[in-house]
Amino acid sequence: MGRRHAHVEEAEINITPMLDIVFIMLIFFIVTTSFTKETGATLVKPLAEQAVSLRNGTILIGIRSNDEIWMNKREIEIREVRSLVERAKAENPEGSVVIVADKDSRIGTVTQIMDQVKMAGIQGIAISAENPGGG
DSSP states (O other), rough: OOOOOOOOOOOOOOHHHHHHHHHHHHHHHHHHHHOOOOOOOOOOBBOOOOOOOOOEEEEEEETTTTOOOTTTTTOOOHHHHHHHHHHHHHHHHOOOOEEEOOSSHHHHHHHHHHHHHHTTTTEEEEOHHHHHHOO
């Protein structure tokens, strides 16, 4: 009497289609993510009734209340502004500059920064402010 051993096939789960979908979703989220640029300085913006929201400011320069200048999350000197803006313009020729100045910063510092930006070849300069109405 011989015993018969039944050959049992083990079920396999094919995860390749699931990995394909996850990879496509990852690409979708990377492409649709908007990256926020920051100056790296903590600022209190001045209020302006005519302030409008700009979405195209690609080069941000921050000026703190003690006239420290910040760009790319590091403190810089006025003499460095022109070369850093020229470098940023080379990366994005259509870019504009947004100066984010603290409400207590000196107008002379803001003017010097604007001069350096214009000498770097950027014509589109905006000053960041808060609209008191929140709009």
